[in-house]
Amino acid sequence: MTKRRMFLRMVTASLLRRRSRMLIALLSIGIGATILAGLVTIYVDVPRQMGAQFRSYGANMLLLPQNGETLGSERLAEALRMIPEEALVGAAPYRYVRLDMTTRQQSFTAAGTDFSQITKTSPYFSVEGAYPSEPRQVLVGSGIADKIGVRVGSSMELTYQPTGSAGSQTSAESRAPGAVLSGKAEGFGGGLVYVTATLDGQSKIASVSVDASTQTPEYGGRVQEDEAFLNQLVGQSLPVALGDGVDALTGATVTSAAVVEALNQATAADAAARPRTLNFTVTGILTTGGEEEGYLFLSLQDMENLTGSDQLDVAELSVSANVDQLETYANAITESGGGVQARLVKRVAKSEASVLEKLTALVFLVTLVVLLLTMICVSTTMMAVVSERRREIGLRKALGASDGSIRAEFLGEGLFLGLLGGVMGAILGFVFAQVVSVNVFGSSITFQPLLLPATVIVSMIIAAASCLLPIKRAVAIDPAIVLKGE
Amino acid sequence: MLMKAENISKRYLRKTGGANYFLAVKPLNLELSAGETVVLMGRSGSGKTTLLNMLCGLLSPTEGEVWFNDTSLYRLDDQALSCLRSERIAAVPQGRSAIDTLTVLENILLPAKLYGRSLPVSDARQWMERLDIAHLGDARPAELSGGELRRVAIVRALTQSPDFLFADEPTSDLDDENTRLVLSTLRDYAHERNRAVFIVTHESEAMAYADRSFRMDGGQLIPAADMKGAAPA
């Protein structure tokens, strides 16, 4: 029999004999280490998680037109190219206008936007029903829905009232008979050609008169008197095109083209100034807890159809970057001369920091409490072990075991438990953190290689510290008293 | 090789009863030298175990000194005292004294193991042979009879090969034949190897194996020569 074998037998035998107690001690260290490792993992990973999380709580950058500029889709695209593709989580463009719901005598703020981006920049939007996916569909804020009593599937007639228009109820398709259109266009040599047309009940040209006094009388100037040229315009519907029912006057091609252009321009200007009404189907009711509940949301295409313009008011961006990086991107965009101004949404970045701070305190506190509980549990268990082994310890002492060797034995047992519990805890803790992360943050975490040794060391320290009092008890056992008879 | 008890006494604190202190061993002097077997007898509760424990370094006396050669046992620090107890002094405690999780042989080798010394396996086997428990080496203490356990404890002490061997009731639980075997083995150990053996016993037969014998009476140590007058028949 070798000494080593005997020692191993002694350790394993004493551990096995008290396996229920050791299991409790091991379990408490393991659970303590699990929570420790789990919390630390989450804590280390949280800034990353929180970053994504907070960005998902709304846009952290706004793109606005610079003073006196307009924001169109090309300019927006150009500005977005200055943010690394992988950092750009989403970019939702917005155009805000007032739309009237004439049937209810109400008017609402409506936002034209890109619904595929909204889910990225405003994931907290909660929609009952669905986001619009086809033209003529509208998402209604719950505030409006409650007020006017629309539901998913209801239809809404929305009218865009251009500023300065007379508020007439005519639709885009029909005009009152006798309506007058007048426009002008550049003719030969840069001289302006003025055209005035009256329309009939079917919005066709009823009569037309041209002022081409700036044109050469022998050539272009003839168009204002040429009956054949003017008569062919009568009965045409607008817009008109040369070569399609309308032929240019020979020898006055440029001026003829100017007449057609002036007519078309007048039509467009008239259309733009005319209220337009479209019929929408409600696909969803939006709840956000914010002012968005008082808005209507429609697609940018519908918005353009209503207003006749594709300009944007603002784009909300969700960018995955820290505050410094965000500032760099914003400055680059603002200073690029693209007419776009980038602004950070500071509120989000700030609350991110303060929540992290609170979280740190919380993690610290919970860890402390868990470690304390672990220590109490292990200490109690070891205490029971010492009293169970009183006689054995006394006998060992009587046979020459020193206090030091008793200490070493219990400490060794404690450290062994700490090691085992620590390894167990590091692994389970990672699993725990993973589960929490997936369920709470919706993303997985990476294993911190340092976590294993750190957890094991902390567990061993905790286990050793828990053994201090039991060891003191064990050392204090008086062999003379313990051994006396039985 | 000499062990000398100088004016040692032991006073126990009793938590119940009127008197707070109880003088279990009254001040006494005692010398043990190499090569002799000393037997101590006396009534139960007379203080025999208390005295033995003080002599073998397990219980510090209330007053007085125990000298091991030129060192005072109870002035040593724990490390030195336990080393001495392990290498020079062996005790057979009263009652059961085996660790149940170890086999008999492992129990016997435990003292050497505690100090990381090489295991005296052949010595152990020899002593087991001598006390007729050679066949029990791999058994567990729980499987043994009281008498067999007693002999395991004695073999454990002998295997330590101590200068001073203290045996508290080594022959309790033993039949006459084994009593004689144990007593003669202990005496021979003292004589043949020039070591000291101190035996506490109720067995009057033990007197026959003693070089010197004492009687304990109410904490007082009385040499056997004076015993006839002191002890009632």
Ligand SMILES: Nc1ncnc2c1ncn2[C@@H]1O[C@H](COP(=O)(O)OP(=O)(O)OP(=O)(O)O)[C@@H](O)[C@H]1O
């Ligand atoms: N730890 C103690 N505290 C208080 N009193 C004690 C203690 N140990 C022993 N005593 C008392 O001291 C006296 C002597 O005890 P001791 O064990 O030395 O007797 P003993 O002679 O060995 O008896 P036995 O033959 O029954 O073993 C007894 O009366 C006992 O009650």
Ligand SMILES: [Mg+2]
């Ligand atoms: Mg006794």
